[in-house]
Amino acid sequence: MMIATREQAEATIVDINGDIDMGTSPGLRKTLLESLKATPRLVVNLGGVRYIDSSGIASLVEVLKEARNKQKRLVLFGLNTAVREVLQLTRLNKIFEIRETEEQALA
Amino acid sequence: MMIATREQAEATIVDINGDIDMGTSPGLRKTLLESLKATPRLVVNLGGVRYIDSSGIASLVEVLKEARNKQKRLVLFGLNTAVREVLQLTRLNKIFEIRETEEQALA
Amino acid sequence: MNCHVNAHSGSQTAPPGGGPLTLRMRITSDPRLLCVVRSTVSELATVCGFEDEQRRRITLAVDEALSNVMRHAYKNRRDQEIELSCQVCSDCLEFSFIDRGEAADRSRICAQPLDEIATGGRGTHLIRQIMDEVCYDQVSEGNRLRLKKYLPCIKSKA
């Protein structure tokens, strides 16, 4: 998995590439929590993610909780079918802010 | 692997989809030799082939030999990188008639 | 023994062409191998005739089960051994995991409700949702988890 971060005025965008599983989700969790500290809106680009497991989902939930605590926003975009399916299976598709494109995620 | 055959006036086009390996090449060999009987030019679309092994290469060589014996033509097109690499490794890229597109293969 | 059979799943015999297939793996308990096993399972499910969505689900369930062994049974030690047998029978695709780590506490399997914003506890729910039969037990070699998925041609949605 590769993670790249782009900082903008009112948001930080994190681009993720590769599989999110038990081996890679701790690194993702750490990066996202770190990035969240410095921005009011964390935008996560999942376009390059072809696989996510429950540990990845748990990491995203943890970041969402922290965002809510701090009155910040976590927005996901670019979800492909595989990622959508896992969010549906775990019944979390209604809990996250999900957008189609980066433009919509930043709007 | 799936094989579909389209017959035209001066050529028969065979579309192959899937992997060509020891399990699937006997079926391919049979279909190609059969199709060759009824046409002066056999055109093979390898666009849907992401893998070919030496048994697949051997089948194509056998069809080429039969075509030469009968003064017919065997033309391959749509080869992706993986297939090209195997033809190079086996030093057969100069022996087959290879074209980029179906149009060129039928020209 | 702790077994679960999904109520909606029935089966009729419909042997697939070509006889049974077996693939037994023994792997190091290292998360770097998770993607390798996913790749194996995904392709095996395709060979069994499962379509894309089911193939992705089966791969997810196997990955969750393997991750649980690495994390819970072996407590993240990366030098242990896990056995994963995959068997294509006449009516199902079956996976059997064996480890020599700590046995699963049955009261924690599917113990957390799925719809809350919990930061864990989803793996065993996913496994049970996706698979037709889930069975945890002990055998002489260690802890065993068996997962069964009925083959697509014989799945009856009764």
Added chain:
Amino acid sequence: MNCHVNAHSGSQTAPPGGGPLTLRMRITSDPRLLCVVRSTVSELATVCGFEDEQRRRITLAVDEALSNVMRHAYKNRRDQEIELSCQVCSDCLEFSFIDRGEAADRSRICAQPLDEIATGGRGTHLIRQIMDEVCYDQVSEGNRLRLKKYLPCIKSKA
């Protein structure tokens, strides 16, 4: 014993991060499993850091070796067992095949010239071209073929 080491291959020690990985498979000698093994090997090569072209070559070599066992050692019987061990060491990715079929006649390995329009005899050439070490021998469990590919970071093109 019949071994071959490619002259162009040298190696320096450069252990990869995370320690050795082992994946042992026992599979039915059925060609329907070839694509499953290719998928496994391809992903394992990626984990080892091989780029696309090398990954495809390694997958091809393993597939050719496995096909040869099915066809020549087991004469296309589909109910026999093949053991394939994959090991990621500090300096190489190693594959070991074991079968209990007919032993390979060493005089036929790489016996046909590659550049003629022959209708066979290319598998063993491909294996030797792609792999850095190729070794056929007998062990108590049966016939063994070992293939070694040096890891990309340590390959010296001397």
